Amino acid sequence: MEKIIVRGGKRLNGTVQVEGAKNAVLPVIAASLLASEGISVIRDVPSLSDVYTISEVLRYLNAEVTFQENKITVDASRELLIEAPFEYVRKMRASVLVMGPLLARTGRARVALPGGCAIGSRPIDLHLKGFEAMGAKVKVGNGFIEAESEGRLRGAKIYLDFPSVGATQNIMMAATLANGVTTLENCAKEPEIVDLANYLNKMGAVVKGAGTGTIRIEGVERLYAADHTIIPDRIEAGTFMIAAAITGGNVLVKGAVPEHLTSLIAKLEEMGVVIIEEDQGLRVIGPEKLKAVDIKTMPHPGFPTDMQSQMMSLLVVAEGTGMITETVFENRFMHVEEFRRMNSDIKIEGRSVIINGPCQLQGAEVSATDLRAAAALIIAGLRAEGYTRVTELKHLDRGYLNFHNKLAALGADIERVNDEVEISNDSKQFLSEQI
Ligand SMILES: CC(=O)N[C@H]1[C@@H](OP(=O)(O)OP(=O)(O)OC[C@H]2O[C@@H](n3ccc(=O)[nH]c3=O)[C@H](O)[C@@H]2O)O[C@H](CO)[C@@H](O)[C@@H]1O
Numbered sequence: 139m140e141k142i143i144v145r146g147g148k149r150l151n152g153t154v155q156v157e158g159a160k161n162a163v164l165p166v167i168a169a170s171l172l173a174s175e176g177i178s179v180i181r182d183v184p185s186l187s188d189v190y191t192i193s194e195v196l197r198y199l200n201a202e203v204t205f206q207e208n209k210i211t212v213d214a215s216r217e218l219l220i221e222a223p224f225e226y227v228r229k230m231r232a233s234v235l236v237m238g239p240l241l242a243r244t245g246r247a248r249v250a251l252p253g254g255c256a257i258g259s260r261p262i263d264l265h266l267k268g269f270e271a272m273g274a275k276v277k278v279g280n281g282f283i284e285a286e287s288e289g290r291l292r293g294a295k296i297y298l299d300f301p302s303v304g305a306t307q308n309i310m311m312a313a314t315l316a317n318g319v320t321t322l323e324n325c326a327k328e329p330e331i332v333d334l335a336n337y338l339n340k341m342g343a344v345v346k347g348a349g350t351g352t353i354r355i356e357g358v359e360r361l362y363a364a365d366h367t368i369i370p371d372r373i374e375a376g377t378f379m380i381a382a383a384i385t386g387g388n389v390l391v392k393g394a395v396p397e398h399l400t401s402l403i404a405k406l407e408e409m410g411v412v413i414i415e416e417d418q419g420l421r422v423i424g425p426e427k428l429k430a431v432d433i434k435t436m437p438h439p440g441f442p443t444d445m446q447s448q449m450m451s452l453l454v455v456a457e458g459t460g461m462i463t464e465t466v467f468e469n470r471f472m473h474v475e476e477f478r479r480m481n482s483d484i485k486i487e488g489r490s491v492i493i494n495g496p497c498q499l500q501g502a503e504v505s506a507t508d509l510r511a512a513a514a515l516i517i518a519g520l521r522a523e524g525y526t527r528v529t530e531l532k533h534l535d536r537g538y539l540n541f542h543n544k545l546a547a548l549g550a551d552i553e554r555v556n557d558e559v560e561i562s563n564d565s566k567q568f569l570s571e572q573i
C-alpha cells in the first residue's frame with residue numbers, strides 16, 4: 139500500500155513554488171470545448187490526476203488534447219460527442235462542467251449523475267435550473283442527466299439560491315453562445331470564476347462582472363481558441379502557509395497571491411503567525427505558540443472550505459479552545475476521527491467542531507478521507523511525536539503535485555513508500571478459494 143511517512147519535529151525553512159490552480163484549470167479545460175476554431179493553449183497546468191481525468195473526458199468527446207510540460211493544447215474543432223459517462227464523473231465531479239459548453243455548442247449534453255462524495259451529497263440542481271431558464275429541457279433518468287435545447291440557448295435572468303462555484307461556471311459557459319444577455323445574480327466570486335471569465339473573454343466572449351455578485355454575459359455567435367495561463371493555486375499556497383506555521387518555520391510561498399488569501403491571512407495573523415508580502419509571494423513565519431481562533435467556512439471572500447481541514451491541524455496545537463463551523467458542505471468532518479487517532483481533543487457538534495488545544499500530537503497510522511484531509515493529516519504529522527503514516531493517497535494526488543518532495547525540500551523528514559505486503563502463494567490460494 140502506498141503511504142506517506144512523516145517524522146515530526148522539523149522546522150520548515152526555504153522557498154516553495156505554488157502550481158497552477160486545480161480548481162481554475164478544470165473549468166478552463168472544459169471551456170476550451172467552446173472553441174469551434176483553432177487550437178487552445180493552456181499554460182501552468184499542474185500534472186494532477188484530476189487534470190488527466192478531464193483531459194480524458196475531452197478526448198472521449200472527440201476533442202484532440204495534448205499535455206506536455208505544464209501545457210495543454212485542445213483542438214475542439216471537430217464535431218463533438220455529447221456524453222460524459224459515469225466512469226469519468228465517478229472519478230471527478232468536476233466532469234459535470236462539460237455540460238454547459240456542450241449544451242452551448244451542440245444543443246445537447248448527456249452527463250452521468252455525479253452522486254454524493256465524502257464531503258456531502260453535492261447536488262447539481264442549480265446548474266440545471268440555470269440551463270432550464272435558458273430554454274433547455276432537462277431530463278433525469280437511468281443515472282444520466284440529459285439537457286437539450288431547440289436551436290441556441292437564450293439569454294435569461296438567473297438567480298442562484300446559493301453562490302455555487304460549479305453552477306456559476308457551468309451557466310456562464312453555457313451563456314457565452316446564447317442568444318441575448320444572461321444576468322447571473324448571487325453568483326460565486328471565487329478567483330477561479332474570474333480566471334474562467336478572463337479566458338472566455340480571450341476566446342471572444344463578452345463576460346462582465348466576474349468576481350462580483352452579478353455577472354452579465356452577452357451571447358456571441360462563435361468562440362475561438364485562445365492562449366491562457368492559469369492562476370496560482372491559492373489552496374496549495376494556503377496549505378504550505380499552514381505547514382510553515384505549524385512547525386514554527388520560515389517559508390517563502392512563491393506565487394501566493396495575497397488578494398486571493400485575505401481570510402486565511404487574517405486568521406493566521408490572529409493566531410500569531412507573521413506574514414510578510416514579498417515581491418515573489420508570501421513569507422510565513424510560525425510563532426513558538428499559536429493562539430486558538432474561531433473559523434466559519436463561507437463562499438469567497440469568506441474562509442474557504444478547502445482550507446478547513448488544514449486549519450484544523452493548526453488549531454489542534456494552538457493554545458485555547460477554537461471552533462470551526464462548516465457552512466458550505468454538509469459532511470466535511472470525516473477527518474476528525476483520523477485527527478483523534480493522533481491524540482487530538484476534538485468534538486463534533488452539528489455543523490461545528492470544538493477543538494481543545496494545545497494537544498501533543500502523536501504519530502499514528504491514519505487514512506486520508508478526502509483531498510484536503512490528506513494534506514491536513516500530513517501537516518499534523520510534521521508536528522507529531524514519532525511517525526505518522528498517511529494512506530489513501532489517491533485523494534492527495536487529485537490536488538497536490540509532489541507534495542512530499544516539496545515538504546522534504548523545506549526540511550521535513552518525509553517519504554512516500556509503497557510497502558505492498560507480500561502474500562505467500564499458499565495464502566493466495568486459500569483466499570481465492572474463499573471468494
Ligand atoms: C473543482 C472545484 O472547483 N471544486 C470546488 C468547488 O466545488 P463545487 O463547484 O462542487 O462547489 P459548489 O460551490 O457548487 O458547492 C457549494 C455548496 O452548494 C451546494 N450546491 C451546489 C450546486 C448545486 O446545484 N446545488 C447545491 O446545493 C453543494 O452541495 C455545496 O453544499 O467549490 C467548492 C466550494 O468552494 C470547493 O470546495 C471545491 O473545491
Ligand SMILES: C=C(OP(=O)(O)O)C(=O)O
Pocket residue numbers: 161231232444509510537
Ligand atoms: C473539494 C475539492 O475538490 P472537488 O470539488 O474537485 O471535489 C477540493 O479541491 O478541495
